[in-house]
Amino acid sequence: MAQGRSTAVEARAACLALLLLLLLKGETVESRIYTVGGHSGWKISAIDAIAKWADDVQRNNTIRIDDKLYFKYTPGQANVAVVTGEAYNRCVLNPGALVYEEGSNTISLSRENNYFISTLNDGCSKGLKLGIKAL
Numbered sequence: 105m106a107q108g109r110s111t112a113v114e115a116r117a118a119c120l121a122l123l124l125l126l127l128l129k130g131e132t133v134e135s136r137i138y139t140v141g142g143h144s145g146w147k148i149s150a151i152d153a154i155a156k157w158a159d160d161v162q163r164n165n166t167i168r169i170d171d172k173l174y175f176k177y178t179p180g181q182a183n184v185a186v187v188t189g190e191a192y193n194r195c196v197l198n199p200g201a202l203v204y205e206e207g208s209n210t211i212s213l214s215r216e217n218n219y220f221i222s223t224l225n226d227g228c229s230k231g232l233k234l235g236i237k238a239l
């Protein structure tokens with residue numbers, strides 16, 4: 105009798121543990137969208153806000169591979185090029201770099217180290233660049 109009861113309790117505990125595991129797993133699998141620069145968006149006049157935003161994001165330690173960055177900007181004033189670390193440092197486009205110009209782009213973080221620059225109006229050399237490390 106006592107044996108039967110403790111088995112039932114164990115079974116219930118195992119069920120709860122499984123449910124918790126599924127919930128936690130669901131949370132990590134779900135990808136999130138981060139708006140670059142927050143309300144400021146992606147523009148040369150907001151490079152300080154973007155740098156502060158990037159610091160916050162990295163300090164929060166929540167951004168993961170498969171999360172997404174949303175870039176909002178005025179077409180013709182900025183663009184978003186996905187570049188290598190070396191191209192980011194030198195403010196150039198590496199061969200095969202993807203360049204977005206539509207003014208509104210959601211880009212998945214597909215690797216640990218992610219680098220973005222704007223190549224319009226000397227954006228990158230003026231500081232319109234972003235390096236984000238995903239977990």
Ligand SMILES: *[C@@H]1O[C@H](CO)[C@@H](O)[C@H](O)[C@H]1NC(C)=O
Pocket residue numbers: 157160161164
């Ligand atoms: C960082 O975390 C704080 C506290 O949870 C939150 O308010 C803030 O929006 C986060 N910053 C970014 C850029 O996600």
